[in-house]
Amino acid sequence: MITALIVDDEVYARQALRRALEPAKDIHVLDECGNALEALVRIRADKPDVVFLDIQMPQITGLEMLSMLDPKHMPSIVFLTAHDEYAVSAFEKNAFDYLLKPVTADRLELTLERLRQRMTHQDFSVLPETNHLRQIPCFSLQSIVFLKLDQVEYIESRASGVYVIDTLGREHLTSLRLNVLQQRTPLMRCHRQYLVNVDQVAKLQYPDSGTAEFVTHGGRILPISRRLLPEIKEQLGIV
């Protein structure tokens, strides 16, 4: 059985695809999502095998949403679009699967056949939109807050999860792992548990011989691991 999630901002488009998938008895549609935010939550919770993902969606496009997923737990993605020449040519080039809306039965069957064969691993990093996070999705009780990178002071990994601390000192839980955030943002790794926004650093200080720490504009102190110190000093231009 292949579990699937349908992500499209138009209700009739979701309905049309769900109906088109009905004859395929080995496809189990877990849920439908109307935007990328809902989808991020469902993908984390349900871990579907495949996500049918519309590209044109409000606030966070399908491609941007991919950048917010952990590459280690990436579902198979089938892109959906009504018309997007640029995206389609990128999919063709990289052999990513896509469906044009309205979906024809033949074309859908081809896609399903590929899914059943569990084709090769997809590396979406070739799509420029998936490499850079413009904002970090953070979960609060009822909603997802999107923090712009210049609002971030530092990010800390704790036992309870990864927390983004904004410039006002508020903490936000995010589903993204620290190394994904390190890869897709310009934030700097200063410790096994910390990423820091260099623009928010006020001071580098040495409390004891051999140890170093950052003090942020907000007055918070972040440890710097001994192993990373030479690299950090080089990056900051300190000799």
Next chain:
Amino acid sequence: MDLHSVITLSVMLLQQMCVYLAVAYALSRTKLFIPLTRATIRWPHRLACYVIFTAFCIMGTLLGFPVVSGNAIANTPAIGAVLGGLLGGPIVGLAVGVTGGIHRYFLGGSFGLAAALDIVMQGLAGGFTHRYLIRRGKTRLLFSPLLAGGLTFISILLEMGIDLALSRPLPQALHIVALIVLPELIANTAGAAVFVKILLDRRDSLEQHSRAFSAKALEIAAHVDGVLRDGFDQENSMRVARIIYDQTGVGAVAITDCHKILAFIGIGADHHLPGTPITSPHTLQAIANNEVFFADGNEIPYECSLSPHCRLGSSLVIPLIGEEKQVIGTVKLYEPKTRIFSTINRTLGEGIAKLLSNQILAGRYERQKSLLLQSELKLLHAQINPHFLFNTLNTIIAVTHDDVPQARALLTDLAVYLRKNLKRPTEDVQLSDEIEHIDAYLRIQLARFGDRLSVEFDIPQPLLNVRLPAFTLQPLVENAIKHGTAQMIRPSRIRISASQDAHSVLLVVEDNAGLYDANGGGGLGMNIVDRRIKNRYGESFGLTMSCESNVVTRATVRIPLEAAS
């Protein structure tokens, strides 16, 4: 001393003065004198003033007559010195006086030193009078012949005083002064007055010339303004030719393109007919070589190429220049055989040709610009957004499944939308027609976005008859969907309203997304909406965008009320 010799000397000195003034008159016709025709302030002018009046000062000395065995000279250096000072100021006056004085001193005689000092004194007298008049703001008086004469008169009297004071022996000095005082007074006073009069005349003739010239040029420029913008054709050319003919007073005026006469007015209009091909070799040559051709009828003979009885005797042909310096026609001015071609009209002719060339160019440019706009628009609307079309079809397929009547309604809306999109963008439509177009479009979008979108119309009934260019509101609504609704997770609202104030009708499309990026520009569609209205109704109308981030984006179209009714 006898009266006879005084009179003889006076007459002789006056004769010399005639030679002196003849030289002054001759020089006044040259460019040398132009700096002297106004009160000099700038140093190059002062220098010219110094050189010229020093020359006249020395000439006045040399043209004199030695009296009493060469001890004194009855002469007229005073004019140069006084006028040098009067027109050039104290410094020039002093310089002229010193130079003239040194020259006189070396001619010697018992009066030598005194006469040298006289000239310096006269230069200064002129100079200080200059300064006095300038400070009082009486610059005009500098060119008064009466003042120049009077000042010279006084300075001659002073001169005699100095002579008597410095020259020895006194009896001889008295004798000499008695002999020369009357001749010098008469000759110098008259000479200075006439000299200034010559300058005045020169200035007036210069000014009259340029006044007549600029008056004509301005008159023509004002009258022909814009005529050729509407097209370089027979009708407009005729209007322009009429204006040139009236204003310049030449015998005849013609305007041609590269092949035929477009307009002809004046002498010879009976056989120089508009619409006929160009036959004049001069014109053909002017077109071929892009050069002004002038046949004065004297050195370069002019012969009408059409009729041997033509009364025209001289002709000026000036090419009109279009894009990339190509000749696009000519302007021709003629004078009859009985008149000479004035230089004013020659210069004017060339100026007119430049003016007309620019107008024709501007007109062509404008027409091309509006053509471009039309074609851009056509392109924009021939192209229905494929994203919209396929999404709509996808929606309809889904709806067909369980709501056939709604599917049928959506297909009808799509048909209406597509048909309205085939309207010619150049035509005017009623607001009601534009609303119908938008309505079909929005009903489809309502189905697509479901409860994420709500739409509100607020158009007062009377305004539904307002006329406006087709595709004025439609692109704004599409924009509100594309950059508003489609980007929103929370419910989106689009409101279309119309209102009027004293002078205009305001059409407003607003969405509650507030995502408009002023720096990103409005995109091609928005630009065209704005430019089209501005082109038609003027700069105070058109499209304005305003945005309150995340709250509202408002597109306001303003069109004139009179255009609406």
